Amino acid sequence: MPRPAEIAGDTLALRNARIVLADRVLLGSLLCRGGRIAALDEGAGTVGEDLGGDWLLPGLVELHTDNLESHLNPRPGIDWPTLPGLLAHDAELVAAGVTTVLDSLRIGEDPQLPGSLATVERVLRATAEARRLDSLRADHLLHLRCEVVAAGVVEDFERLADQPDLCLVSLMDHTPGQRQFADLAAVRAYLSSRKGLEGERLEAYIEERIAFAGGRAPAARAAISALAQARGLVLASHDDATPEHVEEAVALGLTISEFPTSLAAAGAARARGLGVVAGAPNAVRGGSSYGNVGALALAEAGLLDVFASDYVPASLLQALFLLAALPGWDLSRAVATGSATPAALLGLADRGRIAPGLAADLIQVGLAGELPIVRKAWRRGRRVL
The missing domain is CATH 2.30.40.10 (Urease, subunit C, domain 1)
Structure with missing residues (x-):
C-alpha cells in the first residue's frame, strides 16, 4: 500500500x-x-x-425493482414530476446499498394501468437529463417488463428495443388463474384488500381480467423473444409455476427465471440452466404474499441464485444477511446473490465483486x-x- x-x-x-x-x-x-x-x-x-x-461489500446489483413507479405515481391518479421522482428513487437505492439498478418498467397498455409507454419514455428523458447534470448516484439501466396479454405490447417493445440502456426483458402474465395468481382464492383475498372489491363486483372484475387476456400471450411471448434475441438482450420469464412454464421459457431462449412460484418450477429452472431469482421481501417477511414458495425455502433447497428487492429496496441487504445465517450458506455466498451473480447473468463483467481491475463500486455495512x-x-x- x-x-x-x-x-x-x-x-x-x-x-x-x-x-x-x-x-x-x-x-x-x-x-x-x-x-x-x-x-x-x-x-x-x-x-x-x-x-x-x-x-x-461490492455494491449491490438490482435487476428487478418496481420502486421507481411508486415515486412517479405516489397515489392513484397522481403523476409526480419525473426528474425529482427519479432522483428520490436513486437516493433510496444507494442508501439501500445498490450501486447498479435496472429500473424495471412495465409496457403493454391496459385500461387499469394506462400510459405505460409514455411513462417509460419520460423516464428515459429524465435519466438522460440527470446524467447531463451529473446528479445520479447509482448506475441506471433499463429492464422492460412486458405484460404479454396487454394490447400493443409487441409494438411498444419494438419502439423501445434499441434503447442503449436496455439490459433485461421479462415476460409477464398477471391474468387471474395464471402463474403468480394461479390460486384464485389468494387472488380474491388480494383484490378484496387492495381494491376493496367484494361479491359480484369482485367476480366481475376477475372475469373482465380473464377476458382482457384474450389469448394474446403465446404470440406476444414468441414475438418479443425473437426481437430481443436478435439484439442480444437478456430474457427472463416471470412467475414460472410449473416445469412446463420453464420448458416454454427455454424454447424461447430465456436464461433467467424470475420469482418461480413453486419448488417444482425452480428445480426445473435449475436443471435447465436458468438463473433463479427470488424476491428479497419474501425472505424478509418470511413468505410469499400470495401463498407461493418461500424465498428462503428455495435457498434451503439449493435453488436460489439471485435476490431482487422488487418493491422494497432496503429488503435486499437484509435478505443477504438472513441468507448468510442459513445452514450451507456463508456471507460470501449470500452477498453474491445480490452482486456477482446478477452482474454475471446480465453480462456486466466489470462489477459485482471486490477484485483488482473491477469497478470500485463498494458499500460499507455495519449493524444497528x-x-x-x-x-x-x-x-x-x-x-x-
Whole structure:
C-alpha cells in the first residue's frame, strides 16, 4: 500500500475493513485508482479511511425493482414530476446499498394501468437529463417488463428495443388463474384488500381480467423473444409455476427465471440452466404474499441464485444477511446473490465483486442491533453516500 503522500486525488484508500470476497471474508485494506480496484492487502493497514472493522461489500446489483413507479405515481391518479421522482428513487437505492439498478418498467397498455409507454419514455428523458447534470448516484439501466396479454405490447417493445440502456426483458402474465395468481382464492383475498372489491363486483372484475387476456400471450411471448434475441438482450420469464412454464421459457431462449412460484418450477429452472431469482421481501417477511414458495425455502433447497428487492429496496441487504445465517450458506455466498451473480447473468463483467481491475463500486455495512445498514457507498471510487 502507498504512503499517505502518494495518495492522489483520484485515489480511494480504505482500511480496517472486513472485506467480503468471492470465497472468504478478509480483514484488510483496499486501494482504488481511476474508479477501479487497484490492490487488496491483508491486515488492518495504516493508510486511508478507517472503516472500524465494518464489512466492505461490492455494491449491490438490482435487476428487478418496481420502486421507481411508486415515486412517479405516489397515489392513484397522481403523476409526480419525473426528474425529482427519479432522483428520490436513486437516493433510496444507494442508501439501500445498490450501486447498479435496472429500473424495471412495465409496457403493454391496459385500461387499469394506462400510459405505460409514455411513462417509460419520460423516464428515459429524465435519466438522460440527470446524467447531463451529473446528479445520479447509482448506475441506471433499463429492464422492460412486458405484460404479454396487454394490447400493443409487441409494438411498444419494438419502439423501445434499441434503447442503449436496455439490459433485461421479462415476460409477464398477471391474468387471474395464471402463474403468480394461479390460486384464485389468494387472488380474491388480494383484490378484496387492495381494491376493496367484494361479491359480484369482485367476480366481475376477475372475469373482465380473464377476458382482457384474450389469448394474446403465446404470440406476444414468441414475438418479443425473437426481437430481443436478435439484439442480444437478456430474457427472463416471470412467475414460472410449473416445469412446463420453464420448458416454454427455454424454447424461447430465456436464461433467467424470475420469482418461480413453486419448488417444482425452480428445480426445473435449475436443471435447465436458468438463473433463479427470488424476491428479497419474501425472505424478509418470511413468505410469499400470495401463498407461493418461500424465498428462503428455495435457498434451503439449493435453488436460489439471485435476490431482487422488487418493491422494497432496503429488503435486499437484509435478505443477504438472513441468507448468510442459513445452514450451507456463508456471507460470501449470500452477498453474491445480490452482486456477482446478477452482474454475471446480465453480462456486466466489470462489477459485482471486490477484485483488482473491477469497478470500485463498494458499500460499507455495519449493524444497528441485528439489522445491517449501509453507512457509506462509493461508485467508481466516488463517494455517493
